[in-house]
Structures are given as structure tokens and as C-alpha cells.
Amino acid sequence: MATTILNHALIDHKLTIMREKDTKTIVFKDNLDEIAMLMAYEVTKELPLVDKEIVTPICPMIGKELKKQIILVPILRAGIGLVDGFRRIIPTAKIGHIGMARNEDTLIPEEYYAKFPSGLEDSIVIIVDPMLATGGSASAAITNIKARGAKDIRLVCLVGAPEGVKMIEEDHPDVELILATLDEKLNEHGYIVPGLGDAGDRLFGTD
Numbered sequence: 001m002a003t004t005i006l007n008h009a010l011i012d013h014k015l016t017i018m019r020e021k022d023t024k025t026i027v028f029k030d031n032l033d034e035i036a037m038l039m040a041y042e043v044t045k046e047l048p049l050v051d052k053e054i055v056t057p058i059c060p061m062i063g064k065e066l067k068k069q070i071i072l073v074p075i076l077r078a079g080i081g082l083v084d085g086f087r088r089i090i091p092t093a094k095i096g097h098i099g100m101a102r103n104e105d106t107l108i109p110e111e112y113y114a115k116f117p118s119g120l121e122d123s124i125v126i127i128v129d130p131m132l133a134t135g136g137s138a139s140a141a142i143t144n145i146k147a148r149g150a151k152d153i154r155l156v157c158l159v160g161a162p163e164g165v166k167m168i169e170e171d172h173p174d175v176e177l178i179l180a181t182l183d184e185k186l187n188e189h190g191y192i193v194p195g196l197g198d199a200g201d202r203l204f205g206t207d
């Protein structure tokens with residue numbers, strides 16, 4: 001399935017504020033929240049619809065409604081920063097959580113928490129995480145969510161590295177990947193260059 005890079009002017013403007021190293025935690029959080037709404041609008045543009053018979057004040061008509069339940073899954077921790085914005089745009093979304101921690105030496109991710117609503121098999125699952133670096137965390141999260149029954153999965157990330165895109169395309173060719181922007185590369189510590197640093201730390205004020 002094709003990878004989409006949004007390259008959206010307003011998202012890029014807000015992302016530059018987030019990237020700046022002196023941006024304060026609250027400003028970082030607010031901009032991520034606003035970007036999440038814009039990305040939610042973009043990724044829901046072509047969701048499958050079914051007909052719905054309704055009556056307007058003027059006459060009966062066949063309207064449209066979403067065909068499937070949406071389950072939003074943030075990859076903890078940093079993915080939490082995208083949840084509120086998505087929920088404002090898709091208030092009927094149910095939320096699952098998956099915790100993936102990347103070992104900073106080996107860069108290998110490990111699942112440490114998972115809780116999902118029922119109905120993964122029949123829902124559209126939108127996994128969110130600001131960063132796609134090596135791709136290890138997102139790829140493992142997708143594998144684990146598929147093992148729990150999900151079939152229709154989209155992965156939405158803010159900043160991607162070419163290495164991460166390659167891993168998702170190879171490991172999960174059935175998953176639609178949507179990025180706000182594609183950065184240049186990874187550095188020797190597995191951080192995205194130019195990137196924005198450690199998204200979880202910047203979002204929650206840890207270091």
C-alpha cells in the first residue's frame with residue numbers, strides 16, 4: 001500500500017515550532033494537538049461509507065455514514081500527544097493503548113502494556129505515534145495488533161525517517177502509512193535528523 005507524505009503548509013508551520021530546541025513543553029504539546037486535528041482530517045478523507053436513509057425537513061434522502069468503527073491506538077508514551085486532537089475530529093472513536101519502549105542501546109522495542117476495546121477484527125485501526133525512526137516500535141506494534149485480530153490498519157506519524165518507512169513497507173505492505181513529513185536520515189543513536197529530539201521527553205517534560 002502506498003505511503004502518503006502530507007506536506008501540508010499549516011502542519012509544516014506548526015512542526016517547525018515543535019522542532020525548535022527552545023520550544024517549551026506546553027507549546028510543544030499545543031502544536032502537536034493542533035497538528036493531530038489536521039492529520040485526522042487528512043487521514044479520514046476517504047474512509048469507507050455506507051448509505052443511510054434519513055428524512056431532512058424537506059424530503060427523504062439517502063445520506064452517508066461511516067461503515068466501520070474506528071479504533072485509535074496511540075503507541076505509548078509519545079502517541080498520547082495525538083489522541084485528543086484525533087478524538088475532537090472523530091468523537092466516536094474507541095481508544096486502545098499499546099506501550100512500546102525502545103531500548104536506547106539496542107534500539108529494539110519491547111511491548112510493556114496493551115489494552116484494546118473489543119471488535120478489532122471489524123474496525124479501522126489508526127495507530128498514532130509522532131516518530132517513525134528505525135520503524136521497530138511501529139512495526140512491532142502492528143504485528144502485535146494484527147495478532148489480536150486487526151485487519152484494516154493505518155499508521156499515522158508526524159516525522160518519519162527513510163529507514164522507518166522502508167521497514168513498514170517491507171514488514172507490513174498491507175498497512176497504509178501516512179506521514180506529515182519525511183526527514184533526511186537517522187543519526188548513530190537512532191534519532192531522526194533533523195527531527196525534533198525525543199518526542200516523549202519533550203511532550204511530558206522528562207529527560
Ligand SMILES: O=P(O)(O)OC[C@H]1O[C@H](OP(=O)(O)OP(=O)(O)O)[C@H](O)[C@@H]1O
Nearest residue numbers: 076077078101102133134135136137200
Ligand atoms: O522507530 P523507532 O526506532 O522504534 O523509534 C520510534 C519510537 O521512539 C519513541 O518512543 P520511545 O521508545 O522513546 O518511548 P516514549 O514514547 O516512552 O519516549 C517514539 O515515540 C516511537 O515510539
Ligand SMILES: O=c1cc[nH]c(=O)[nH]1
Nearest residue numbers: 133191192197198199
Ligand atoms: O528522533 C527520534 C527517534 C526516536 N524517538 C524519538 O522520540 N525521536
Ligand SMILES: [Mg+2]
Nearest residue numbers: 198199200201
Ligand atoms: Mg522517548
